[in-house]
Amino acid sequence: MTRVQMTVDGQACDDDVEPRLLLVHYLRDVLGKTGTNVGCDTSNCGACTVHLDGDSVKSCTVLTVQADGAEVATIEGLAQPPTDGDATSGWHPLQKAFHAEHGLQCGYCTPGMIMSSMDLLGRNPSPSEEDVRHGLEGNLCRCTGYVNIVRSVLRAAAELRGETVGDADEGGIGEADVVSDPEHEEQLENLEVAP
Amino acid sequence: MTALDAPTTDAVVGVTKLRKEDAHLVTGRTRWTDNVQLPGLLHVALVRSPMAHARVTDVDVSAALEQPGVVAAYTGADLVEHWSGGLPCAWPVTEDMRSPVHLPIATDEVRHVGDAVAVVVARTRYQAADATEFVVVDYEPLPVVTDMEAALADGADLADSTLDSNECFTWPMVNGDIDAAFDGAAHVVTRRFVNQRLIPTAIEPRAVVCAPPRDQREFTMWSATQIPHILRLMLALTCGVPEHELRVIAPDVGGGFGSKLNVYAEEAICLVLAKLLDQPVKWTESRTEGYVATIHGRDQVQDLSIALDEDGRIRGLKAKLLADMGAYLQLVTPGVPLLGAFMFNAIYKMDALSFECTGVFTNKTPTDAYRGAGRPEATYAIERLIDEAAHEIGMEPFELRERNWIKHEEFPYETIAGITYDSGNYEAATARAKEMFDYDGLRAEQARRRESGDKVQLGIGISTFTEMCGLAPSRVLGSLSYGAGGWEHASVRMLATGKVEVVTGTSPHGQGHVTAWSQIAAQALGVPYEDVEVRHGDTAVAHKGMDTYGSRSLVVGGYAVQVACDKVVAKAKRVAAHMLEASEDDLEFDRGTFSVRGSPDASRTIQDVALAVFAAHDYPEDMEPSLDSDATVDPENFSYPHGTHLAAVEVDTETGMVHLRDYVAVDDVGKVINPQIVEGQVHGGLAQGIAQALFEEAVYDAEGNLVTGSLVDYYVPSAADLPTFRTDRTETPATSNPLGVKGVGEAGTIASTPAIMNAVVDALRPMGINDVPMPASPRNVWETIQSAAPPVGGDKASGATNGGAA
Structure with a gap:
């Protein structure tokens, strides 16, 4: 056993651990910080991404003993206490943006996506779509097809730059282009079709 | 706010509501199974x-x-x-x-x-x-069995020494006079397609x-x-x-x-x-463990022939499949390829269809349902084959499709496979997709690149797909020997304070049921969206259910929520009539309020009624003091989402690299409850279908080792591998449920694989290439080019056929 001391989401931790214990398992199994997930065993998926002294790392690829003396930040420490009755008011702009842009479905990759995105925006506050796509290359999502994740990161970037971001699309009806309801028979007749 | 002054609500169905599910997921306060400590x-x-x-x-x-x-x-x-x-x-x-x-x-x-x-x-x-x-x-x-055709040969080694053959089953279906359809046909086009084995890779092990x-x-x-x-x-x-x-x-x-x-x-x-x-x-499970211990998907060899008249009318289609079961039969392994039996005819009319599927045992991880389950395989085959037929008979691929597809005025339409498509409008979806895509402009660019012998060729791919989903209906599943029904259950409870609990038998894992079911209940009951909670995923809470798969949750489970809410309103109306000393026939129900026709001041909200029923001091004699209602629904038909998808790819003929330049998806999933969630489902489906076309394949060696045994070797695409998809919808309501909705979870996956592969083949057609093995990786494309002749620009006559603008 080896003694480690570190700060995790602002709290001091002091534990005896096996030298081989992965940081992600220390977070999850020893500290009970289950907000950080494990999605693979080959460092490909990025679900376990946390910050180690401000840089994003895949915590499945870091030994707990390597984090000795470090400051670790996880998804669980990202939100501030609500400033008003609205629970979302304390959320980080990335958390708000993923919600507004539907940047998550099952949500399993989301903690890693958000922690990686935060690192990305720290290095490049005004990324292009391409910058975001390449910056998140190490984080896999199987649900969203990434379109709304990219939108989420760009939205959060704008807010972090102090720009006014529009309201979420809530209430938008996303109306279909052609409504072929039998009640609107005339539309069916007027359609231009194949060449 | 008390129950007595609750506000009325405006429409909550058909509009985007940000998901109720998100709060705990974006803050890490999750309840994954691996989090459980006891x-x-x-x-x-x-x-x-x-x-x-x-x-x-x-x-x-x-x-x-x-x-x-x-x-x-x-x-x-x-x-x-x-x-x-x-x-x-x-x-x-x-x-x-x-x-x-x-x-x-x-x-x-x-x-x-x-x-x-x-x-x-x-x-x-x-x-x-x-x-x-x-x-x-x-x-x-x-001895190890890995190849399906070898496995069926006389004297083949056995994948299971307790069996006398590697053949699991052979399941035939013939509708119409298939011999007459092929005898004397002006064109018969025959192809073999391989639908490779995939690993589903849900991101939570x-x-x-x-x-x-x-x-x-x-x-x-x-x-x-x-x-x-x-x-x-x-x-x-x-x-x-x-x-x-x-x-x-x-x-x-x-x-x-x-x-x-x-x-x-x-x-x-x-x-x-x-x-x-x-x-x-x-x-x-670790991911690497899961790659051999969790089911795989697809893995079919498909032999197809299509017979057409001189003018391109389809006479008949023969499909003969080998489907790899793997080493064992999991829950629905043998049924998966048979779902495709009803989908090979797709959106097309024809005189006859023959289908035969042989399930084969091999020494590989079992296959089972993977997003689309049988329908992606069938849709890939028919949409690729239509393009091949168009090329061989010299027709523009859209023209051949339109000549044969079911016209909007022909619905409901009983297909040659014997099922009835209730609604659809292929013309509308196609017109919109072509407009968004600049189809004619891209064809012109393609012609220029072909003419100039550009080393990067442009390919345009079409997929005019439909699928059957929303499993349901129980009688049909029974006729296919499926071991259970396809009904779904919901309970709606009106609490004393006017809040609502919806209990559903569906079991979400990312689809947003809590949000969407809240929208349905809020609309039906006229209560605020925020006042609805949805409970699911625990047999002690939701005692009945058939769960979530096959794009069934909304069309069956959402339907059950709607019916249970209707029952609540019907009970509440009787109580309201009693409270107002009016006849039920004189009551109107609008946005949560019962009022006497002509006397708008005489009214009670549904929350008033809920509180009165809870107190139970005074209620109609012939009913129980409860508004709570259950519904178990069993739709009479599947739902049939459809759409037109168009892909533009650039293929580097020197390296084999395929670049997906643009993707347009116009889907018709009927009416929608939450447009944002629907768009998200389409995006995710597209990514998985495109991944089959361009990136993913589970590869086994001759000894039965999974060579692509981890995420290092199995290429799940990242954000950097995919473009921003352009989507739109047309809306033809389904008639098999009162919400008018169709399934959406699998549509994108089913549609996109053939759209991409048709585009890749279209790019290479002037080289005499008429198929590229999936995935269209640089290696597979490059090897296909190397084995083909002549080089780009060398055979303009055949190359021009597929691109009508050339």
């Missing part, structure tokens, strides 16, 4: 076969038992008495289907790499994993926790599953635990795509271990 929790690790096929002559766990922290270790023989008959297959597609016994832990023969041979239980997950290294297993190699009874009688199982209700039933039948003494909880579940639509060995093992050890146990 007092005395033990950890389970499995010893798995490294051989694809072998006789197991000895398994010795004695050294493992000596390792630190180890509590127990068992061989397959130690536990065989605890499961009766092995893991279930619920879809015996033919009476004489061969169905090998599938023990959760093998006893004397292993049949694929990853087959379990022993289990170790220890106090920590590291100790359990360490101890597996000390289990000694003696294997005697047996599977996990199981099982706790034995303490002060209660029941076992409690948490599982990363799509099907808590089916799992409970099947484990009760398999492991001898009475159904009413087993509670299954699907907490937060991180994606499924069919891979968690199963009854897995590890679930049975954890239940039995909890019983034997009288302590809670947990098993969590």
Whole structure:
């Protein structure tokens, strides 16, 4: 056993651990910080991404003993206490943006996506779509097809730059282009079709 | 706000509501199965076969038992008495289907790499994993079967030594006079397509926790599953635990795509271990373990012939499939390819259809339902074949499609496969997609590049797809020998304060049921959206259900919510009439308020009624003092989403690299509850279908080793590999449910694979290429180009045929 001391989401931790214990398992199994997930065993998926002294790392690829003396930040420490009755008011702009842009479905990759995105925006506050796509290359999502994740990161970037971001699309009806309801028979007749 | 002054609400169905599910997911306050910690929790690790096929002559766990922290270790023989008959297959597609016994832990023969041979239980997950290294297993190699055609040859080696053949079943269907359709046809186009094996890769690995009874009688199982209700039933039948003494909880579940639509060995093992050890146990798969222990998808060889008249009218279609079952039959393995039987004719009219599928055993991980399940394979084949036919007879591919597709005024339409498409408008979706895509402009660019011999060629791919989803209807499933029905259940409870609990039998794992079901209930009951809570995924809370798969949740489960709400309103109306001393016939119900026609001041809100019924001081004599209502619905038909998808790819003819330049998807999923969620489902579906076309393949070597055995080798695309998709919708309401909705979960996956591959082949057509193996990786494309002749620009006559603008 080896003694480690570190700060995790602002709290001091002091534990005896096996030298081989992965940081992600220390977070999850020893500290009970289950907000950080494990999605693979080959460092490909990025679900376990946390910050180690401000840089994003895949915590499945870091030994707990390597984090000795470090400051670790996880998804669980990202939100501030609500400033008003609205629970979302304390959320980080990335958390708000993923919600507004539907940047998550099952949500399993989301903690890693958000922690990686935060690192990305720290290095490049005004990324292009391409910058975001390449910056998140190490984080896999199987649900969203990434379109709304990219939108989420760009939205959060704008807010972090102090720009006014529009309201979420809530209430938008996303109306279909052609409504072929039998009640609107005339539309069916007027359609231009194949060449 | 009290129940007495609740506001009325405006429309909440058909508008985007940000998801109620998100708050705990974006802040890390999640409830994944692997998060579950219980007092005395033990950890389970499995010893798995490294051989694809072998006789197991000895398994010795004695050294493992000596390792630190180890509590127990068992061989397959130690536990065989605890499961009766092995893991279930619920879809015996033919009476004489061969169905090998599938023990959760093998006893004397292993049949694929990853087959379990022993289990170790220890106090920590590291100790359990360490101890597996000390289990000694003696294997005697047996011949390995990996190729389906070789497996069916006379005298072939057997994938399972207890069977007399590798043929699982052969299932034929012939509708119409198929010989007449092919005799004298002006054109017959024949092709073989290979639909490669895929690994679903839900981003949350599977996990199981099982706790034995303490002060209660029941076992409690948490599982990363799509099907808590089916799992409970099947484990009760398999492991001898009475159904009413087993509670299954699907907490937060991180994606499924069919891979968690199963009854897995590890679930049975954890239940039995909890019983034997009288302590809670947990098993969590590693990704690499999951790649051999969780089902795979697809894996078909398809031989097709299509017969057409001179003018391109389709006369008939023959489809003959080999479908790889893998080594065992999982829950619905043999039924998956048969779902395709009804989809090969797709959106096209024809005189005759013949279909024959042979299921084949090999020494590979079992296949089962993966996003689309049988319909992507069929849709890929027909949409590719239509392009091939268009090329061979010299027609523009859209023109051939339109000549044969069902016209909007012909719905409802009974297809040659014998099912009735209730609604659709292929013209509308196609017109919109072409407009968004700049189809004519891209064809012109393609012609220029062909003319100039550009080393980067442009390909345009079309997919005018439909699919059948929303499983449902029970009678049809019964006629296909499926082991269960397709109904769904919902309960709606009006609480005394006017708040609402909706209990659903569907089991979401990312789809947003809590949000969408809240919208349906808020609209139907006229209560605020925020006042609705949705409960699911726990057999003790949602006592009845058929769970979530096959794009069924909204069209069946949402339908049940609507019907249960309608019953609540009907009961509330009687009470309101009683309270207002009016006739029920004189009451109107609008946005949560019952009012007497002509006397708008005489009114009661549904919340008023709920409180009055709770107090129960004064209610109609002939009813119970309750508004709560249940509904179990069984739709009369599937739903048939459709759409037109267009892809533009640039293919570098020197490197074989395919760049997806643009993708337009116009989908018709009927009416929608939440447009943002629908768009998200389309995006995710597209990514998986495109991944089949361009990136993913589960590769086995001749010894039955999974070569693509981890995420290092199996290419799941990242954000950098995909473009921003452009989507739109047309809206033709479904007629099989009162919401007018169709399924959307699988549509994008089904549609996109052929759109991409048609584009890749279209780019290379001038080189005389008429097929590219999937995935269209640089290597596969480059090798196809190398084996083809002549080079770009060398044969303009044939190259021009497919691109009408050329």
